Amino acid sequence: MLKLIPFGFVFMILPESIPLLVMYVPGMVPGTCLKDSQVQKTREKLDKVRQKMTANVLKSAEKVDGIAPADFLSLTKFQRIAKHYAYDFDLIRIDRPHLASYCRFMGINNIGTQGMLRKRLEKYMNYINEDDKLLLKENVDELNIKELSHAVEERGMRSIDQDEENMRRGLKYWLSLTHPANPENTIPVGLLVFSRMFLLNANYKGKQ
Incomplete structure (x- = not known):
């Protein structure tokens, strides 16, 4: 859910950039939009x-006593x-x-x-x-x-x-x-x- 708002904004303004996001910035893309191999990577x-x-x-x-x-x-x-x-x-x-x-x-x-x-x-x-x-x-x-x-x-x-x-x-x-x-x-x-x-x-x- 946290990624849906910025992702939705990009989708509406620059839909042609979506493939690039998926390839190079997968962290910005909701997990449901990624391939299993990309999620794993x-x-x-x-x-x-x-x-x-x-x-x-x-x-x-190791230097802290008590924990x-x-x-x-x-x-x-x-x-x-x-x-x-x-x-x-x-x-x-x-x-x-x-x-x-x-x-x-x-x-x-x-x-x-x-x-x-x-x-x-x-x-x-x-x-x-x-x-x-x-x-x-x-x-x-x-x-x-x-x-x-x-x-x-x-x-x-x-x-x-x-x-x-x-x-x-x-x-x-x-x-x-x-x-x-x-x-x-x-x-x-x-x-x-x-x-x-x-x-x-x-x-x-x-x-x-």
Whole structure:
């Protein structure tokens, strides 16, 4: 939906440019307008970016006491971290370089002022939140592999070289974070995105 407005504008004004967009700027084109091979190529490119960012974050985390990557795989520990660092991960308090990194990791435009990046990330995460509500109604187990891959990619998780069951478990875990039984345990958006870098290559075995 986020891509439909600019894509629709281009379609009405410069329809002859659509083939060029599909070939050279697939990120601007809605997924339904792309070939499977183009979608795969875009995901592989983004995966390389995410892997590099993840490696840097994990290396930096080794110097921080009190937080380990495994903590983000435990719902209870994750919620405990969220309560402790909620203030620091409020998007209004995150500086421009980090907001740009968050946007880049989530696959959205990371160019602009601090305010622009914050609003862009908020809009994207609001869209994801609404989609989460639909997933909770539809049941993750009923998604086909194409729908599942799209859902995990949009949420900063991997579909490249991933076991289908691991993706389903990862998506279910995401939903438990965004829509917990107790609303007071909801994870701040900034921390939710940041956690994707710790969990990019996570094994969700045992998660329901």
